Amino acid sequence: MTNLLVRLFIKDADKTDSPKVRERYGMLSSWVAIVCNLFLFAAKFILGLISNSIAITGDAFNNLSDVGSGVVTFIGFKAAAAPADEDHPFGHGRIEYISGMVITFFVLLVGFDVVKSSVEKIMHPEPVEFSLFVIAGLLLSILVKLWMSMFNRKLDKRIDSGTLRAAAQDSLNDCISTGATTLGIIIARFLPFPIDGFLGLMVGGFILYSGYGLAKETISPILGQKPDPELVHELYDIILSYPDITGVHDLVLHDYGPGRIMGSAHVEVSRTIDVMQAHDMIDNAEKHVQSMLHMPFVLHYDPIADDCEETQAMRKKIVEIVRGVNDKMTVHDFRMVPGPTHTNLIFDVVVPHEETRKNIELKQEIDKQLKGEPQTYFTVITFDRNYI
Numbered sequence: 001m002t003n004l005l006v007r008l009f010i011k012d013a014d015k016t017d018s019p020k021v022r023e024r025y026g027m028l029s030s031w032v033a034i035v036c037n038l039f040l041f042a043a044k045f046i047l048g049l050i051s052n053s054i055a056i057t058g059d060a061f062n063n064l065s066d067v068g069s070g071v072v073t074f075i076g077f078k079a080a081a082a083p084a085d086e087d088h089p090f091g092h093g094r095i096e097y098i099s100g101m102v103i104t105f106f107v108l109l110v111g112f113d114v115v116k117s118s119v120e121k122i123m124h125p126e127p128v129e130f131s132l133f134v135i136a137g138l139l140l141s142i143l144v145k146l147w148m149s150m151f152n153r154k155l156d157k158r159i160d161s162g163t164l165r166a167a168a169q170d171s172l173n174d175c176i177s178t179g180a181t182t183l184g185i186i187i188a189r190f191l192p193f194p195i196d197g198f199l200g201l202m203v204g205g206f207i208l209y210s211g212y213g214l215a216k217e218t219i220s221p222i223l224g225q226k227p228d229p230e231l232v233h234e235l236y237d238i239i240l241s242y243p244d245i246t247g248v249h250d251l252v253l254h255d256y257g258p259g260r261i262m263g264s265a266h267v268e269v270s271r272t273i274d275v276m277q278a279h280d281m282i283d284n285a286e287k288h289v290q291s292m293l294h295m296p297f298v299l300h301y302d303p304i305a306d307d308c309e310e311t312q313a314m315r316k317k318i319v320e321i322v323r324g325v326n327d328k329m330t331v332h333d334f335r336m337v338p339g340p341t342h343t344n345l346i347f348d349v350v351v352p353h354e355e356t357r358k359n360i361e362l363k364q365e366i367d368k369q370l371k372g373e374p375q376t377y378f379t380v381i382t383f384d385r386n387y388i
């Protein structure tokens with residue numbers, strides 16, 4: 001069914017790097033969500049009235065909020081596909097993240113409302129009417145939501161969308177909560193007291209818990225999460241495929257929305273290579289990244305004194321010292337500047353996030369290891385944090 005809908009409604013469905021194609025996937029998901037959830041809301045609301053069940057009625061309004069989520073998804077994908085303009089040169093892709101936050105707000109709002117109604121039901125219980133018609137309707141609802149979850153997951157695999165992942169998880173949550181409600185109605189038939197309010201409380205708590213998980217997932221890319229390790233690995237492989245590039249550091253990736261990443265990095269190249277030759281190689285590497293990974297990318301060229309044995313020997317020693325302080329720290333941009341009274345050792349150290357010592361403490365540790373050297377060395381260290 002999913003493949004049929006994709007073929008019918010999405011032109012050039014395989015060109016998932018295109019913002020327009022991405023928009024069409026979002027539109028398809030939105031319309032399916034709106035139609036299915038309107039049907040489920042109407043069906044469950046009627047079943048809730050028939051059975052006098054607050055859990056079913058709460059589940060119905062959860063589906064109504066999913067209609068709103070579908071509308072938000074529609075608007076979000078439509079706005080995110082808008083081209084870059086003078087005020088937003090990197091496009092509007094982050095609107096998709098914002099739409100995910102709005103969906104999360106709806107989920108949490110419904111959760112609070114179901115909890116409130118359930119507490120009232122516990123304080124003022126009413127018997128729940130058992131009906132095979134109601135049970136059949138709820139089982140049908142579970143099947144519809146299970147299909148919607150699988151549908152959105154398949155679309156997400158095609159375009160890698162956090163919004164569609166949230167929609168898929170939300171549908172799966174609905175399956176679980178409706179299943180709990182159905183089970184509760186069956187069990188209530190054999191109990192001397194109504195448990196509808198307690199089941200509604202469980203459903204509300206589950207909705208709140210899933211909303212919390214969705215909130216973490218949708219806020220993270222807006223705050224600036226770490227890039228995908230697989231993407232970082234691909235970048236290193238492409239850049240280091242050029243034999244004259246001996247190292248890569250200071251890699252930074254900026255996320256301006258799904259499929260809209262811009263990056264930069266510093267590369268180490270021997271100072272003995274002709275400047276024009278090195279510049280041409282850097283240009284080729286940038287274009288290679290752009291053609292393979294479809295992202296604007298800028299490389300900065302750092303010349304390395306690999307033809308000086310003294311510099312290379314001292315660099316090796318500094319690397320050993322730094323790793324002795326923390327084996328996850330790395331060294332780059334190493335230079336030696338000799339003078340009449342001392343030699344300056346100038347280099348950068350990348351510090352992992354889990355390192356709790358201050359920069360001055362790390363420098364003191366490194367300097368202490370150099371005190372036994374026959375020459376007088378002064379260290380000029382720039383401490384960097386790892387952005388990947």
